[in-house]
Each structure stands twice: as C-alpha cells, then as structure tokens.
Amino acid sequence: LAKTTQPISMDSYEGQEVNITCSHNNIATNDYITWYQQFPSQGPRFIIQGYKTKVTNEVASLFIPADRKSSTLSLPRVSLSDTAVYYCLVAPDRAGRRALTFGSGTRLQVQP
Amino acid sequence: GAVVSQHPSRVICKSGTSVKIECRSLDFQATTMFWYRQFPKQSLMLMATSNEGSKATYEQGVEKDKFLINHASLTLSTLTVTSAHPEDSSFYICSAFSGGADTTQYFGPGTRLTVL
Numbered sequence: 001l002a003k004t005t006q007p008i009s010m011d012s013y014e015g016q017e018v019n020i021t022c023s024h025n026n027i028a029t030n031d032y033i034t035w036y037q038q039f040p041s042q043g044p045r046f047i048i049q050g051y052k053t054k055v056t057n058e059v060a061s062l063f064i065p066a067d068r069k070s071s072t073l074s075l076p077r078v079s080l081s082d083t084a085v086y087y088c089l090v091a092p093d094r095a096g097r098r099a100l101t102f103g104s105g106t107r108l109q110v111q112p
Numbered sequence: 113g114a115v116v117s118q119h120p121s122r123v124i125c126k127s128g129t130s131v132k133i134e135c136r137s138l139d140f141q142a143t144t145m146f147w148y149r150q151f152p153k154q155s156l157m158l159m160a161t162s163n164e165g166s167k168a169t170y171e172q173g174v175e176k177d178k179f180l181i182n183h184a185s186l187t188l189s190t191l192t193v194t195s196a197h198p199e200d201s202s203f204y205i206c207s208a209f210s211g212g213a214d215t216t217q218y219f220g221p222g223t224r225l226t227v228l
Contacts, residue, residue: 036219043116043205043219044156087155099146100207100217102156 004088009107018075020106022088025069033064033071036087038105044087048073075108083110114140114210118220125196126228133191133223135206141186142208146217147179150203162189162206196227 005023012018024033032051036044048055050062050071061074075082085105091098115138125131135145143164148156160181161169168181178200180192189208193200205222 041203041222041224043118043207043222046216046218049216099158099161100156101158102148104155 004090004103006086006088006103006106008104009109011109011111012078013111014079015077018078018082018108018110020073020075020086020088020108021070022073023070024088024090027068027090028092030092031068031090032092033062033068034089034091034100035060035062035073036089036102038085038087044102047086078108078110080110080112082108084108114138114208114216114218116206116208116218116220118204118206118223120223121221122224122226124226124228127197128195130192130194131196131225133193133204133206133225135189135191135208135220137187137208137210137218140208140210142189142210143186145183145189145206145208147181147189147191148205148207150205150222156205159191159204164189193225196225198227201225201227 034049035047037047038044048060048062050064052064055062063072085107087102087105089100117136119134145162147159149159150156158171159174162181162183164183164186170176183189203222203224207217207219209217
C-alpha cells in the first residue's frame with residue numbers, strides 16, 4: 001500500500017477554509033484516495049473519496065492533481081465541530097474489501 | 113450510508129476476566145469485517161480480518177488465542193478478549209464493507225475497554 005504523509009496538526013478559526021494536503025508519491029494506478037474523520041472516542045467516519053481531478057460532496061472537496069502524487073482535502077468554512085483527526089488513505093479498488101492502513105493523521109483544532 | 117454498531121460502548125472489567133465485544137452491520141450483510149485497536153493519541157492498528165463462516169486472519173503480533181474472533185453470521189462478528197490484563201485497555205473499533213455498488217468501508221462507534 002502507498003505510504004501517505006500529512007501534517008501532524010493544523011490550527012484554524014471558525015469560518016475559515018481549511019486545506020489539508022496529503023503526499024502519496026508511490027500511489028499505484030489502481031489506487032483510490034480516501035479521507036476519514038475521527039472524533040475522540042468515536043470510530044472513523046468516511047468523508048470523501050476520489051481517483052483524479054476534483055470531487056465534491058456536501059461536506060468537503062478533494063483536489064487531486066494530474067500526477068496523483070498528492071491530494072488536498074478542503075473543508076469550507078469550518079466550525080468548532082470540525083475539530084477532529086483527519087486521515088488520508090490510499091488503497092486499491094476503493095479498499096472496501098481490504099483492511100485499511102491508517103497513518104498518523106492530521107489533528108485539526110478549530111478555534112472560536 | 114450503511115450503519116455499523118458495536119456493543120458495549122464501554123466496559124470496565126477486572127484483570128483475568130474475559131470480555132466480549134459485538135460488531136453488527138445493521139442494514140447490510142458483511143462477509144468481511146475488520147477489527148482495529150487504538151491506543152490514546154495513536155492511530156488505528158489492524159488486529160484481524162473476520163470472515164463469515166471461516167477463521168479470522170490475524171495480524172503479526174496479535175495473539176489469536178487471546179483475541180478470539182467469531183463471525184457466525186453475515187451481520188455479526190464478535191471479539192472476545194480472554195484473560196484481560198491492564199495492557200489490553202484500549203479502544204476497539206470494527207469496520208465492515210457493505211459490498212455491491214457501495215465500496216466504502218464503514219466503521220462502528222468503538223468500544224472502550226478498561227481493565228483494572
């Protein structure tokens with residue numbers, strides 16, 4: 001599985017846009033990029049998944065450049081409730097059937 | 113999205129006792145479920161892959177006789193921590209793949225185990 005690198009922590013303020021970038025230089029052709037959110041003492045929650053270009057849903061946007069060696073999770077107008085750990089995962093075939101390998105994640109702290 | 117539940121949400125037990133944690137897929141059938149463990153301030157670590165009707169596959173370093181996994185039906189997998197010790201205290205999380213057109217893996221809410 002491709003290894004991912006993302007910042008350990010980030011700070012932001014309410015109402016700001018937050019962009020979390022993940023590096024995955026060894027991504028394979030059949031790998032998908034998936035982001036999960038985890039609150040303290042809760043299981044991870046699926047946020048968004050993409051293969052290339054841009055994906056947007058009601059929660060976030062995912063930007064993937066042409067070389068796919070990185071990806072950026074964009075959270076528009078964050079609120080205090082967005083304080084959580086965000087994990088970037090890269091795995092083949094959308095990874096549903098396989099166990100996921102979690103990195104250290106990015107701890108986002110949103111201040112009032 | 114699909115829903116995965118866990119029971120209990122938290123459990124406190126004495127050292128030497130066994131604890132069973134249930135993981136259920138509420139609105140879909142899951143031939144495969146996964147069990148993870150998470151220590152404070154750390155990431156999730158895969159413990160084992162639970163396959164319906166067959167033996168679980170354990171990750172290196174995870175004792176299969178200590179962490180018994182039973183996947184007796186398409187909607188239920190159980191993890192039993194046998195002869196629990198304080199070092200087994202952790203947050204245990206299961207996940208399941210819903211299959212079909214939805215290839216997302218869904219996680220349960222987790223179970224906090226504290227061994228005294």
